[in-house]
Amino acid sequence: MSENFPFPQSNANSEGSATSGDSSRGGGRRFAHAPTNNRRRWPLVLLWTVVAVILIGGGAAAWYGFTLNNSFNKAEKIAPEEIFPEETDRPAEVERPEGASDDAQNILLLGSDTRGEVGDDLEDIRGQRSDTIMVVHIPADRDNVQVMSIMRDNWVEIPGHGMNKINAAMSLGGVPLLVQTVEGIIDVRIDHVAIVDFEGFKGMTDALGGVTINNPRAFSSRGATFPEGEITLNGDDALKFVRDRYSFADGDYTRVANQQLYIKGVVSKLMSRDTLTSPGKIADVVDEIAPYLTIDAGMDTGYIAKLGLSMRDVRGDNISFFTSPTLGTGREGAQSVVRPDWDELAIVAEHFRTDTLDEYAE
Template identity: 60%
Template sequence: MTDLFAPEPVPTRVKRRRWPWVIVFTIVALLIAVAAAAFVYISHLSSLYDQAEKLPDSQVFPDPTTRPTVPAANPDATNILLLGSDTRGSMGKDVEDIRGQRSDTIMLVHIPSDRSGVQVTSIMRDNWVPIPGHGENKINAALAFGGVPLLVETIEDIVDVPIDHVAIVDFEGFKGLSEAVDGVTLNNAIAFSSNGHRYEQGQITVKGDDALNYVRARYPFTDGDYQRVRNQQAFVKGLVAKVISKDTLTNPARIADSVGAISKFLAVDSGLTSQVAAQLGLEMKDLRADDIQFLTSPTTGTGMIGDQSVVLPDWDGLRALSEALKNDTVPEYAATQK
């Protein structure tokens, strides 16, 4: 006999219909969670970068009336002046800490309009050049005479393109960054010893004090600053390769450690915000280590001016470099220098 009071069975198809919605809601919840985590992570990276000292324009750029115009051929190119200082400590309250002879590395970083690569030109500190308002002297003396604005003006007079941003990093930052990425592998051209550290010829990995000493070393070489510049370029190339490697880019903790390691030893112009830096990074997301090219500003060798040993600029070569920067043809220019 049928039980008239028994509850009717719930159709199984109703239960089955609920499952797709459960899956959809779960996926949405996961996406929201991932997005929230990504936002927190990006905000964390931004806060780490913002630990870098921000310099007002008056401490970075010269009078606008003295500056070159933006090249018509590549208005979207970006030029960043990278200065390496040897203050042996975190950046101070202002840019005074990097004046004088402690600013040992000068690099002009050119990012072309199409973001297809990066060209880094090292300028040796002993280049004998005209310094506005101070006659001829070593280019590094511009810092002692008038700080970063005078150095920017001096370099802009030589290359005739505007410098958009300035970044100043203490060498101690290289030490921390090499530790954050667990060592920098580079190709060392000349075996040498310095301050108790030994560097064999060929592929080596440097980290911490070993890395710091490597980029500082000058006296072990017969050509002094020339080889130091080459070593610094080798280190930066190896560092970039490590930073953009899969091992680093897939390791959020390592990325955060890298940003945190460098930011407290970094000073940038107020316009080089975390948003601007992130946008540049996004525009160059497909960049590979081989897309970064290193050059040295052309010279004719060394000489003596009075009692000073100086580097003599190749002015014809510098005019050619200037045209290459204006027209985004630096790789073609570099090919003629080999």
């Protein structure tokens, strides 16, 4: 990549950079914190499965809840102390707004690509680098959802290890260090963590009968051709679509945009009448992803059920995507890196803290 080239931020709702208003905080920010390793795991699948369950009512909800409970038994669960940093290394708790019945939730979704199922031992996800990093913000009013992608080459301070690419945090200190690093950027706590192997959403895509997207740019990757316009991806092609970055002059910028585009397609398919009225299809989707999923133990079926009920009115149009602001690319020694826009990130952090991220995402 060319040095300091100002590539635009991605937004799955509209091409271009995200904008926002003034911030009470400006200037460069410190950051830092790091996570645990995992095989490349594709995150958003979990959230969207949850969202789909959330949208069902009555007896159907009971069925999906039962299915989800059984499938979650196949997912690896990790104790909170092995997921989150020490209390003294975390941001202060955000006070609940007056009259709010629910707290805002921030879920860290990590994707990795190990081409295999999640192992039974936490050591299996240590020493890896997180390939996909997304923060899902669910506001206290449960009216919408925002998903912020963090490019893996962002050059940040990793606590105790100096400056490095953010995706190195996992290999340096596991999930807790990555969580700490991300919390240092958004200045609020991560409530839950989900790590998904890319292989999991391959099966999920096929269980959905394919995922349709509107591809803004034609390209070819690993024997697959993706023409411009509306296309339907099967599991194999979906993996190639979201993994590729070498076909694009801006590398990971387009890769992240494609991931957001694909996730939007997954959400639309999960929320379609065809899917929501088919218990068998939902069961197949959950069964396909669960063996490739690692979650913190707090994401049990009770939490999922409560979250689902509170989000029953959320629809695809209420979910927005954006990429954490950057200033383009540069070099650190032999490494090509992405330069964070710290002034803009201070604004993003303020929106996280005040639970107004929807204003920024728009």
